[in-house]
Amino acid sequence: MSAGVGRTGTYICIESLIRQLNKEHVVNIRGFLEHIRQQRMKLVQTEQQYAFIHDALREYLICPINEIPIDRLPMFIKYMLGIDPCGCPRTLKQFEEL
Known part of the structure; x- marks a missing residue:
């Protein structure tokens, strides 16, 4: 597997799920990852990356975004x-x- 696929996949998941959350007010992290892995296997490679997606989305919901x-x-x-x-x-x- 090429270097960075897991990290890039983690970023893609977070960005995509935040967009989905803003649009639909609901997300399914596992479902999204299963769907996107059909297009590119091993997009999120480690349990730590998967947990980080959850942490990032939780923080997005709890803390206001400062742009x-x-x-x-x-x-x-x-x-x-x-x-x-x-x-x-x-x-x-x-x-x-x-």
Whole structure:
């Protein structure tokens, strides 16, 4: 098996399942993987990769997605490295939400 197939497959599954979740409000991770493996065997190669798909989708549902336009990224990083009004680092607050 070529190097990277499992990692690439993991990414493909996560991206595709997030799109399905946004469109249909339901996902079937096992069913999707079985379907996509008909087109390309061994797309997700390890149990750890399979578990990572579950973890990534759970995190997507629990935590809001922060999409930052590239032109605003430097300003956002500067903001996140600052302290909130309560005296807590913003990065710590966001990390604790994970």
